[in-house]
Amino acid sequence: MNEKFFNLSEEKRVCIINAGYRIFAENSYRKSPVSEIAAEAGISKSLLFHYFRNKKELYLYLLKYAAEITFTYLNDYRCYEEEDIFEIMLRGLTAKINMMKKYPDITRFTLRAYYETDAEVADEIKALIGRTASYGANSSKLKLDPAQFKDGLDLEMMYNDMYFASEGYLWENTRSGIIDVDKAERDFRKMINFWKLLYLKQE
Template sequence: MNNKFFALPEEKQQRIINAGYHVFSRNSYKKSPVGEIAQTAGISKSLLFHYFHNKKELYFFLWDKAAEMTIQTINDYACYEPENLFEMMRRGMYAKLSVMRKYPELTAFTLKAFYEKDPEISAEIQKSYMGIIRDSAAIFMPKIHPEDFRPGLNLEMLIKTMYWTTKGYLWKALQQDTFDFDRLEKDFLEILDLWQIAYGRETPEKGNDQ
C-alpha cells in the first residue's frame, strides 16, 4: 500500500473507503470491479491503483479499517466496563450505530466478507475474524458472573445465540433499500429486554425474601 493514501484529505480518504464498502458489499469479491469503486469515489482507476497495488490489498485494507474503527468505537463507548452482559450489549449497539452512521455500508461489507467463499481471501478473513473474537472474549468473559443468570444456563451457548440473532437481524435489515437506524435501536433494545427477562436471574423484591 502506498502511504500517499494517508496524506490525502480526510474527506477524500473517507470517500474512497465508502466507495469500497459500497461496491464490495453488493457483489462477491471476484465480481467487484475496481473501476466501479474508483468511479464511485470520483477518482480514476489508475489513481486508485496508485494508492493500492491490487484489489486484494484494497479489500484487506477495508477489512482491517472496519475492525480498527469498530474496536476504537467500542473503547470510546466503554462497552466492556460494565460487569453486566446486557449493559455491555446495549453500549455495543450504540457503538455499532455510531460506526454505521459514519460508514453506512461498513456492516454490510463485513457480513459479506465473513461469508465470502473465494479461496483468495476467505481463509485470511476467517483467521482475522477468529482472532478478533478471541481477543474480545478474553476481555469480556471474565466479567460475566454466572450468578447473574438463571441456574443451569450454558453461558457460552447463550452468548453465541445472542450473537447469531444479532447478526441475522442486521443481515436482514441491510437487505432493505434504506436503513432505519431508529427502528434498529428500538428493536434491539426490545430484544435486550426480552433476553434479560428470559435469562437473567430474578431479583427478590424487598420484603418478599422469605
C-alpha cells in the same frame, strides 16, 4: 499501499472506503469491479491504483480497517469497561449502529468477507480474522455469575442467542439502506429488557 492515501482529506478517504465496502459487499471478491469502486468514489481507476497497488491490496486494507474501526467504536462506547452482560450488549449494539452511520455497508462487507473462498484472498482473510478475534467480547471472556440467571441455563447458548439476534437485526437494517439510529436504540432496549425477563432470576 501508497502512504499518499492517508494524506487525503478524511472525507475523501471515507468516500473511497465506503465505495469499496458497498461494491465488495454486493459481489464476490472475484466479481467486484474495481472500476465501479473508483467511479462511486469519484476518482479514476488509475488513481485508485495509485493508492492501492491492486484489488487484493485494497480488499485486505478494507477488511483490516473494518476490524480496527469496530474496535475503536466499541472502545469509545466503553463496552470493555462493563461486566453486566446486558449493558455490554446495549453499548456494543449502539456502537455498531452509530458506526454504520458513517460506514453504511461495513457490516455486509465483513459478513461476505467471512465466507469468501477465493484462493487469492482466502488465506489472508483467515489470518486477519484470527488476529482480530480478540477485538470483541465473547462468551468465554465474560464474567457471568450463574447465580444471577435462571437455574440450569446454558450461559454460552444464552450469549450466542443474544449475539446472533442482535447481529441479525443489524444485518436487516443494513439491507434496507436506511439506518434510523434512534429507532435502533429503542429496539435494542426492548430486546434487552425481553432478554432480562427471559434469562434473569426474578426477585
